Amino acid sequence: MVCLHQYSTANLPHTQPGIPSASTAKSQLSALTVKASYDDGLYNRDKFPHWITISGACNTRETVLKRDGTNIVTDSSCYPTSGRWYSPYDGATWTVASDVDIDHMVPLKNAWISGANTWTTSKRSDFANDLSRPQLWAVTDNVNQAKSDQSPDQWKPSLTSFHCTYAKSWVAVKYAYGLSITSAEKSSLSSMLNTCSS
Structure with a gap:
């Protein structure tokens, strides 16, 4: 793993789609259903078909790597052979694609225990490959x-x-998909939203 630690704002990735303002996020948070999560024991990652083909040879993972990186060069199968990725979770910069994961902002199992267990497989696939909301992050x-x-x-x-x-x-994704939150989750989200300047 080759990590280049850089913290300037110049390294921030492309702006994710669909991130609401703090005031909108607070309104969305207030609208979410608060209840205990329900784990039916039936969760399986395969119930969320992910890394589907998006365009040509590029799947969802490769599409996010290209979207969120800088100076990305790919081979004929769309795999990045060079480039740089800034991880907003920890402030690290990477130059090898294998050091970067695509994180589901709202994890698949968390979605399952907060309502996705009742969805169709098609809707779960949409959730797992959602490029129009701030759900997928290169980290x-x-x-x-x-x-x-x-x-x-x-x-x-x-x-x-x-x-x-x-x-x-997190709030935007849960709101878009009508997923519930726990009281502890709501409290933590509220505290984090209170750190927002806009």
């Missing part, structure tokens, strides 16, 4: 693995300056 691989399926009351990005954007994005 440091082991940071993504540390987050796993945890909600914001259980895990937050180490870069506190990103907490505002993280909360706005």
Whole structure:
């Protein structure tokens, strides 16, 4: 793993689609259903078909790597052979695609236990490959693995300056898909939204 730590705003990735303003996110948060999560024990990642073909040879993962990176060069199968990726969760910059994971802002299992267990497979695929909302993020691989399926009351990005954007994005995705939140999750999201300047 070759990491180049750089923290200037010049390294911030392309702006994710669909991130609401803080005031909109607060309104959306207030509108979410608050209830205990329900784990029916039937979750399986395969129930969320992901990394589907988006365009030509490019799947969802490769599309996000191209979207969120800088100076990306790909081979004929769309795999990035060079480029740079800034991970907003921890402030690290990477130059090898294998060091970068595509994180689902709202993890697939978290979605399952907050309402996606009743969805069709088609809707779960839309959720897992959503490029029109702030759901997919190129981040440091082991940071993504540390987050796993945890909600914001259980895990937050180490870069506190990103907490505002993280909360706005999480809320926007849950709101768009009508997913519920727990009371602890709502409290944590509210606290993070209170760090927003706009």
